[in-house]
Amino acid sequence: MQEFIDIALTVNGEPVSRRVEARQHLVDFLRNELGLTGSHLGCEHGVCGACTVRVDGAVVRGCLMLAVQADGADVWTVEGLSDSGGIADLQEAFIARNALQCGYCTPGMLLTAAEMLEAGRRMTRTEIRAFLSGNFCRCTGYHAIVDAIGTVMERRFGG
């Protein structure tokens, strides 16, 4: 029963250990302790998806998970996914389709889209929209984002 807890995890493939305050959520930990500012905070109560990160292979709301709960976990952020080159085609498609303007929602969109691509198949526009329904974009609208993801599905999994 503690207010400060020692945790050890891997972030973007690198081992990290720190002492964290119990109440600190995962995105504040990533941003403030590790300087990984690619994960954003919009609403901080689970609605917008700007804080989306990947924990043990699945996307989660980084604002609704405590840093201490990530003890022992494998965490990936947009920085790690970008450096790995694994979503380079997705990022190119976002640029080509003008799927971002201010870019605030983009890291969350990319992480969610990356999980969608892991299904390994093409999806209909309706399916893509349903999968993205937890990620808000306040300036671009969703059409271009759906286009970009659809393009990558076509390229990766055939027309």
Add this chain to the structure above:
Amino acid sequence: MKAPRFSYVRPESLERVLELLAEHGDEARILAGGQSLMPTLNMRLSEPRLLIDINRIDALKGISLEDGTVRVGALARHAELLDSPLVAEHLPLIAAAMPHVAHVAVRNRGTFGGSIALADPAAELPACAVALDAAFVLASLRGRRTVPARSFFHGLYETELAEDELLVEARIPALAAGYRSSFLEFARRHGDFALAGICCHARIDGAVLSDVRLACFGSEDRPRFAGAASAAAEGRAWSGEVKEAVKAALGGDLDPIGNFHASAATRLHLARVLAGRALDRMAAAG
């Protein structure tokens, strides 16, 4: 906003969770998926002294079939229910409801037990549990007891759970021969909480319905078993006339609460339309 200060503990056994609950009572909160608790902490609507993280208690995990009953552990995540072949085969009502529960990232963490314990009146799973005659197993240091879903939900976020009790699992009768389920909801945006929703479960023989169980959510302060509407279809062959009788009877079952999302009249209208369509689909499915 940022959560207030609290202490955190991650017990390794169920026994330890129950001891902590007995010791700290209302000062403590169970942390399951955190998808409803964390927002209330971040908005400082709640200031518990201690969070008891149950995420590593294996006894609360998993979904299994035992003697015609599906056991759903409190920690079964929404995503697990959505992807489970066992749920698809034996609990088709829940399988149909899951795509409507929140969004991918929320489903990856949110738990079955958390949804039931929270008892949001617009949530899908509590209403499915009512329609399927599920029973919940509650544990405390005082012992275990089993509570039927129909008497578990007391009101807005109010349940039968005492301060020192933990929801351990649900026991849900698996789909029996001749039975079918149908689920429909109306929400403003995919994955949002519903403005109105309906769960139907019944035996269907030819077109004749029996053991009809309709449960509504999103209308009142809790999921509502629609006794009069269910009775209106009982023992009758599905037809336009029976549909009208069900819709009319629903007016006696429900006293919807209006708010800025939708008025009481709109919610009743939606519940009626959804009930008619859900039963249409059920009757047509064979």
